[in-house]
Amino acid sequence: MSGGKGGSKTTATEIPDWIKEPAVRNLARAEDVQKIGYMPYYGADVAGFTPMEQQAMQNQVSQAQAFGLAPQGMQAMAGMPQAQQYDLGGGQMVSGYTAGGLYDQALAETQSRQPEFAQRYNELYFPSEENA
Amino acid sequence: MAGQAAPSVMRGMAGAPTGGPVPATRPNVPLAPTPGFNVNTASAGGLQQAMAGTQAGMGYNPQQVQAGQLANTNLQQYQDPYTKQVIDAQAQDVLRNAQLGLNQLGGQAQRAGAFGGSRHGVAMGEIGRGVAQTLGQQSAQLRSQGFQNAQQMAQQDIASRMQADLANQQAGLGGAQMRLGASAQMGDLANLGFGMGQQINQNMMQQGAQQRALQQQLMDIANQRFGQYTATPAQGLNYLNQALGVTPQANTQTTSRQPGLFDYLTLGATALGGMRR
Numbered sequence: 001m002s003g004g005k006g007g008s009k010t011t012a013t014e015i016p017d018w019i020k021e022p023a024v025r026n027l028a029r030a031e032d033v034q035k036i037g038y039m040p041y042y043g044a045d046v047a048g049f050t051p052m053e054q055q056a057m058q059n060q061v062s063q064a065q066a067f068g069l070a071p072q073g074m075q076a077m078a079g080m081p082q083a084q085q086y087d088l089g090g091g092q093m094v095s096g097y098t099a100g101g102l103y104d105q106a107l108a109e110t111q112s113r114q115p116e117f118a119q120r121y122n123e124l125y126f127p128s129e130e131n132a
Numbered sequence: 133m134a135g136q137a138a139p140s141v142m143r144g145m146a147g148a149p150t151g152g153p154v155p156a157t158r159p160n161v162p163l164a165p166t167p168g169f170n171v172n173t174a175s176a177g178g179l180q181q182a183m184a185g186t187q188a189g190m191g192y193n194p195q196q197v198q199a200g201q202l203a204n205t206n207l208q209q210y211q212d213p214y215t216k217q218v219i220d221a222q223a224q225d226v227l228r229n230a231q232l233g234l235n236q237l238g239g240q241a242q243r244a245g246a247f248g249g250s251r252h253g254v255a256m257g258e259i260g261r262g263v264a265q266t267l268g269q270q271s272a273q274l275r276s277q278g279f280q281n282a283q284q285m286a287q288q289d290i291a292s293r294m295q296a297d298l299a300n301q302q303a304g305l306g307g308a309q310m311r312l313g314a315s316a317q318m319g320d321l322a323n324l325g326f327g328m329g330q331q332i333n334q335n336m337m338q339q340g341a342q343q344r345a346l347q348q349q350l351m352d353i354a355n356q357r358f359g360q361y362t363a364t365p366a367q368g369l370n371y372l373n374q375a376l377g378v379t380p381q382a383n384t385q386t387t388s389r390q391p392g393l394f395d396y397l398t399l400g401a402t403a404l405g406g407m408r409r
Binding site: 008009010011022023029030033036039041043044045046047048049050051052053054055056057059060062063065066067068088094096 | 173177334336339340343345348350365368372389391393394
């Protein structure tokens with residue numbers, strides 16, 4: 001900008017509409033996207049022991065029992081959580097474990113121990129009416 | 133009773149052939165796995181049996197052998213039970229011959245008119261002395277021969293008994309060594325079975341791990357695809373940002389000028405000059 005004796009000169013850059021409009025829409029969409037919170041994976045995380053592995057483990061127990069190193073009646077899978085069955089489709093099943101339950105417990109525990117932080121966190125994605 | 137003893141022998145030999153031609157296939161040599169066989173229990177049982185067998189071998193005492201002595205042997209049992217009869221028979225023969233000699237001597241003395249005389253008496257005494265001497269010598273010789281024969285037979289029995297005792301001692305030692313060797317073999321088989329069981333179990337575990345790895349891979353892929361699903365909206369934003377970033381900036385630049393005081397004064401003077409003309 002220049003001018004003399006009190007006058008002025010202004011230079012402006014105008015973005016074309018065919019660029020500006022998608023950019024504006026992208027910003028609006030980004031605002032929408034960032035409002036989506038964390039969506040954890042609740043599917044199967046860890047594959048369960050196969051029947052072959054379970055039999056091998058039971059064989060180990062049997063061998064230990066034969067040599068007097070394990071009590072009779074001991075089960076190899078005792079104390080292990082029961083694996084869930086997940087549908088692969090087509091009637092095919094696969095056994096495994098999910099950490100979703102443990103995650104939910106940890107989240108609930110955090111919300112219980114740090115409710116203010118949890119509320120602020122949640123309001124980033126689920127703003128209350130007065131804050132909206 | 134032999135008919136009753138046979139079954140117990142058969143029970144003790146557990147399927148062993150009881151005689152006759154040997155069958156082509158032996159029932160106690162299984163070529164197929166025994167149903168219910170467990171290598172773990174077999175290995176543990178074999179180890180215990182091997183230990184028991186070795187322990188028994190450690191406490192084995194060989195049969196003691198003691199040399200027999202002739203001095204402690206009752207030789208009466210080796211005497212010829214007919215020695216007395218032989219001596220008696222020989223004595224009767226001697227006496228019978230002596231009687232014949234006496235009869236001849238009496239006949240000669242009677243023909244010479246000297247029967248019952250002193251010379252007849254002396255001659256009879258000589259015959260009697262010879263008979264007694266013959267009887268004594270024959271009896272002593274027969275009894276001596278019988279004693280020597282009894283000693284020889286007793287020594288043969290002592291030697292035979294010693295040989296039998298030594299053979300039994302060797303058989304006992306051989307049996308103990310065989311049982312000790314069998315115990316060692318049982319221990320080796322137990323160890324072999326233990327290793328086999330371990331190897332098979334490791335193979336099973338390895339196969340099972342491979343199967344589990346395949347399933348784990350499916351789960352990992354599902355997890356990965358879920359992450360891609362949740363990240364897709366943000367990824368779409370990036371697409372547009374990237375597109376905008378590489379688009380040429382076709383900006384339109386416009387310049388506008390704002391007049392100042394000098395411009396207005398110049399404009400006024402110009403206007404006045406025009407009016408004067």
